[in-house]
Amino acid sequence: MRILVGYDGSNQSKDALDLAKKHALAFGAKVYVVTSLFGDKQTMPQEIQEAEQGLEYAKKFMAEAGVSVETHLLIRGASPGEDLVQFAKDNQIDQIVVGVKKVSPVGKLIFGSTARHVILNAPCPVLTVK
C-alpha cells in the first residue's frame, strides 16, 4: 500500500504527516511526502531551501517510526492540488492525506483549494485533516 502526503511545513500538514505515519504503521504502507512549489520567476532560492529542509524533517519523522519513506519536491508549474493528483496517478497511490483548513478573510473555516481539488480529482480515497 502507498500513502501520499501533501506537506508544506504548516502545523496542519504536520498533523497530516502524523496521521499518515499512523496509517502506514497499521497498513504496513510506504509513505510518499510531496511538497509542491509552483515554480515561476517568483520561486525564490530560499523558498526551495525551506521546502528541502521541510522534506528532510518529514523523512526523519517517518524513518524514526520505522516507516518506509520517499520525499519529492515538485516544481513544475502546477498547483499543489494538480501536483498531488498527478503524482498519485503516476505512482499508484492508494490513499492521499491532506490538510483541509483554510480560514477566510472573515474568519470562517472554508475549504482550501488544494484539498478541494484533490478530493474531487484523486484516483483514490482522500483523508482530510483539520
Added chain:
Amino acid sequence: MRILVGYDGSNQSKDALDLAKKHALAFGAKVYVVTSLFGDKQTMPQEIQEAEQGLEYAKKFMAEAGVSVETHLLIRGASPGEDLVQFAKDNQIDQIVVGVKKVSPVGKLIFGSTARHVILNAPCPVLTVK
C-alpha cells in the same frame, strides 16, 4: 479506535463501507454505521424500512469480515451531515468515512453537501470516497 461510516444504500456508500472495513481490520477498530433520515411528515414508513434493511446489510457485511459493528438509524430532524458530526462527537469517533460525489445538473462532479459539512465540522479526520 472507532470508525464511523455514513451509509445511505448508494453504490458510493457501499464503497465507503468497504473502505471502513479495510481500515477497521488494519487498526483493529470498531465500526459504527449510521443512516440519517431527516424525519418530517415526508418520511415514509417505506423509507424507514429500506433504511433498516440497508443497515442489516451493513451489519452482516462487517460481521462476516470479523469486524465489530453497531448500526444506528437517526431520525431526529437533522441533515445527514449534522447527524454524522453530532454522532462523532457523542461517541468519541476517531475517523469518519463518507462518500463525496455528487453530480451537478450539468454533469460536473461537485461536492455533496453532506461530505462538505462533515469535512469542515468533524472532530476527527475524514476519509472521502468517490
